[in-house]
Amino acid sequence: MMARHTWLKQTPDHWPNRHRTILDSELCSEELEHRSSVHVTVTQQRESLVDINPFSSRKTLLKVTACVFRFVNNVTNINKSMNLYFTADEVQNDEYFWIKYVQAEFYSAEISALRSNKQLRNSSEIKGLVPYLDEGCLLRITGRLLEAELCFGEKHPIILPRRCKFTELLATREHERIGHCGAFATLTQLRKKYWIPKGRQLVKTMIRICLICKKYNAEPADQLSGQLPRDRIS
Numbered sequence: 491m492m493a494r495h496t497w498l499k500q501t502p503d504h505w506p507n508r509h510r511t512i513l514d515s516e517l518c519s520e521e522l523e524h525r526s527s528v529h530v531t532v533t534q535q536r537e538s539l540v541d542i543n544p545f546s547s548r549k550t551l552l553k554v555t556a557c558v559f560r561f562v563n564n565v566t567n568i569n570k571s572m573n574l575y576f577t578a579d580e581v582q583n584d585e586y587f588w589i590k591y592v593q594a595e596f597y598s599a600e601i602s603a604l605r606s607n608k609q610l611r612n613s614s615e616i617k618g619l620v621p622y623l624d625e626g627c628l629l630r631i632t633g634r635l636l637e638a639e640l641c642f643g644e645k646h647p648i649i650l651p652r653r654c655k656f657t658e659l660l661a662t663r664e665h666e667r668i669g670h671c672g673a674f675a676t677l678t679q680l681r682k683k684y685w686i687p688k689g690r691q692l693v694k695t696m697i698r699i700c701l702i703c704k705k706y707n708a709e710p711a712d713q714l715s716g717q718l719p720r721d722r723i724s
């Protein structure tokens with residue numbers, strides 16, 4: 491699951507955590523301070539320590555990410571004991587790691603424009619969302635301010651690209667959390683924290699290929715003929 495990990499064959503001095511060509515310069519100073527236990531490791535080549543492609547669950551992805559970060563951090567700090575349990579903060583940090591990773595991958599031009607106080611290109615798919623960078627350097631939308639009853643996450647959802655494996659895993663997780671409800675309910679649930687441009691298409695496609703939804707939707711017809719006694723059918 492670890493991608494292109496040729497660094498593992500080298501001495502620890504050559505591992506990514508030591509000689510990061512990371513996005514440090516792109517991160518806010520507050521974020522750098524907050525990051526003491528996170529050790530975000532995004533290289534300029536957008537090469538991740540974890541290959542997201544084989545994962546079918548957000549939960550497993552975040553656990554593996556936490557394991558990899560702990561492994562790298564503990565090797566460079568040999569006196570630190572390895573706790574087998576993951577804290578809620580750790581899971582949250584790992585989720586932020588992936589969000590920043592995909593935002594940097596898909597919205598680098600927008601992030602750079604916002605950092606330089608420049609206008610976003612007209613061709614940007616998120617220009618209409620009036621995005622901004624929060625204190626943790628996450629790209630959020632400015633809109634929905636008038637809906638006073640909403641909490642901060644709902645007023646300013648985190649922007650995620652549609653054509654992205656991490657976004658698919660998040661959408662699947664939310665779809666499962668609400669008991670495999672339909673596209674509208676899944677999208678509403680997602681928008682409590684995330685905003686995906688053209689997200690409805692992603693959700694519809696995801697539900698179309700969801701095995702549980704397929705089974706559930708197919709059952710009534712199958713059961714009707716399968717459960718009726720022979721004499722009732724003839």
Ligand SMILES: [Zn+2]
Pocket residue numbers: 665670671697700701702703704
């Ligand atoms: Zn489903």
